[in-house]
Amino acid sequence: MRFTIGKLAKATDVLVTTIRYYESIGLLDEPDRSESGQRLYTEDAVERLAFIRHARDLGFPVETIRELIALQVDPGQDCERVDEIARHQLGEVQRRIAQLKSLETELKRMLSSCEAGKIASCSVLAALGHHEGCLHDEHGGQEVLAKPPSI
The missing domain is CATH 1.10.287 (Helix Hairpins)
Structure with a gap:
């Protein structure tokens, strides 16, 4: 399933401008675009944005969220750093x-x-x-x- 930026914003309760900001700083990957240039997001983007929002709600700074996202790349590694x-x-x-x-x-x-x-x-x-x-x-x-x- 594909989401436009508006539908992604609605699905995650995150402002469109905030989604664009997260893209600009690399927390969210650049989405595919339709022929008309409209952003098209996948379910992975919904999950990532929900993760970011929840981390922000808990007060984690952006740079820390970036590190947490990077740690998710290798799910088999020890979670000692996440605990820290x-x-x-x-x-x-x-x-x-x-x-x-x-x-x-x-x-x-x-x-x-x-x-x-x-x-x-x-x-x-x-x-x-x-x-x-x-x-x-x-x-x-x-x-x-x-x-x-x-x-």
Whole structure:
């Protein structure tokens, strides 16, 4: 069965622009084309794209996904490297959870001192303006809360 890019996008719930991006960086193979130049994908592309999407949903970076795809080429090899990669990703997730807990604590502390007065005496704005008043030196929250690329 052949899929156009639109049907592939629908089958995998991945944006057409994201599919083109994955092709441009080599995560997806260039598809065959119809006589009119329309991209035509196989069932293998559906499986690969589902793999990529799930890996992205789990927070794996693109370069790590590239390595995981490369490891799939030899299904008879030991999966030690895959385990290493998954353990590293788990560590990254745990690190981000710790950062988020720190952010939660800091925001709760800021809000608990809020007296709902006037802007001039707003304790939340004062805390945001003076980082030295925070309980933790580094929040690292901007990285944690940044929206991942569309998939």
